[in-house]
Amino acid sequence: MNFRHVSxxxxxxxxxxxxxxxxxxxxxxxxxxxxxxxxxIVLPEPRLDSEVSVEEAIAKRRSIRxxxxxxxxxxxxxxxxxxxxxxxYSAKKYxxxxxxxxxxxxxxxxVAGNVEGLEPGIYLYDPFTHTLxxxxxxxxxxxxxxxxxxxxxxxxxxxDIVLVVFYDRTAHYYGERGIRYVHMEAGxxxxxxxxxxxxxxxxxxxxxxxxxxxxxGIIGTDGVPLYIFPVGVPGG
Numbered sequence: 001m002n003f004r005h006v007s008x009x010x011x012x013x014x015x016x017x018x019x020x021x022x023x024x025x026x027x028x029x030x031x032x033x034x035x036x037x038x039x040x041i042v043l044p045e046p047r048l049d050s051e052v053s054v055e056e057a058i059a060k061r062r063s064i065r066x067x068x069x070x071x072x073x074x075x076x077x078x079x080x081x082x083x084x085x086x087x088x089y090s091a092k093k094y095x096x097x098x099x100x101x102x103x104x105x106x107x108x109x110x111v112a113g114n115v116e117g118l119e120p121g122i123y124l125y126d127p128f129t130h131t132l133x134x135x136x137x138x139x140x141x142x143x144x145x146x147x148x149x150x151x152x153x154x155x156x157x158x159x160d161i162v163l164v165v166f167y168d169r170t171a172h173y174y175g176e177r178g179i180r181y182v183h184m185e186a187g188x189x190x191x192x193x194x195x196x197x198x199x200x201x202x203x204x205x206x207x208x209x210x211x212x213x214x215x216x217g218i219i220g221t222d223g224v225p226l227y228i229f230p231v232g233v234p235g236g
Contacts, residue, residue, distance in 0.1 A: 039134035041118065044075045046082035046130070052199040061194050064203025065153040067232025071114045072158040076200050078130070080231060083196035084108055084161065084189050085127045095127060097188040100181035105169040106189060106226075109219045113141040114158040114232075122219050135220050147214035148207055148228060157204075157230030162215065163189060164223035186226055193229050203234035 085108050086096050095104060108125040110132065112118050120139035123132035144162075145155030154160055163186060170185075171178035190206050197204040207228040215225040 041123070041132040041134070043078035043081065043130050043132060046079050046086060050199050054195070057195040057198045061198045062203075063205040064234050065205050065230075066234065066236045067153065067156050067158065067203060067230070068235040069114070069156075070158070070233040071116045072202070072231065072233075074115060074117045076202065077110070077112075077115055077118070077159060079200060080161065080193060080196050080202075081108060081110070081125045081132075082130065083192040084163075085125065086130065087127050093128065097185060097192055099185050100170055100178065101173050103170040103173060103178075105165050105167060105182050106185065107164045107166070107221070107223060109135070109162040109164060109221070111140050111144050111160040111162060111219065112158075113139040140218055143218050144215065144228070147218060148210040151207060151209070153205060153230045154207060154228060156236070157232040159231050161193060161204075161229040161231060162219055162225055163227040163229075164216075164219070164221050165226045166223045190227060190229065193231075197231055201233075202231055204229050204231045 083096055085104075085106065088094055088096050092102075094102065099105070108127075110123040110125060112123060113120045118132075119134075119137065121137045122135040122140055124135055125132055141155045141157070141160060144160055145151060148154045165182055165186070167179060167182055170182050174181060194204060194206075207230065208226075210225065210228060212225055215228070216223070219225070
């Protein structure tokens with residue numbers, strides 16, 4: 001094998017590696033819900049500015065478990081989902097929360113019951129198109145409340161955002177250490193949801209107490225539910 005032939009192989013390997021890095025976010029995201037073909041909701045474009053500063057949102061952030069029986073706007077839901085996992089750098093498909101090696105092990109489900117312009121049901125968020133795909137019709141908030149050890153704020157929230165993890169996406173690259181990285185990422189996403197909710201004048205609380213199998217069965221996923229974030233208008 002001559003030097004020129006070796007050089008060609010190296011160039012091909014470098015190009016292939018670069019393409020894999022660019023395509024990795026697409027290859028890893030599987031969207032494994034029981035999506036109903038054709039039922040896709042295009043979300044409003046997220047805002048990139050606000051009258052509420054980051055500092056003010058941090059200072060005002062609280063865990064809120066009491067909500068009024070008032071709907072969320074579709075714009076508000078769009079903003080929350082973008083803050084959780086939206087694309088912030090289109091060239092490399094980087095998202096709003098940091099992820100070890102850009103492996104992005106989380107998928108975001110919405111259990112919607114009281115959102116203007118959105119039929120009650122379970123939806124899967126697609127960060128690449130900023131859309132919601134309908135998984136199941138009907139209001140599942142009460143079922144989710146029962147699966148969450150009957151925490152009433154889960155049932156009374158206008159929506160519940162459920163973070164589902166596929167550990168293998170990160171563990172494939174980092175082994176056992178990857179499990180720790182996944183849990184770190186959950187914290188990043190959760191804080192983004194908290195701060196965005198605060199900036200929108202909404203309330204949320206991180207819920208980690210629930211029956212994993214029951215929640216997975218309700219939303220229709222073979223991933224592991226790790227967090228539930230009820231969101232609603234504070235009060236009530």
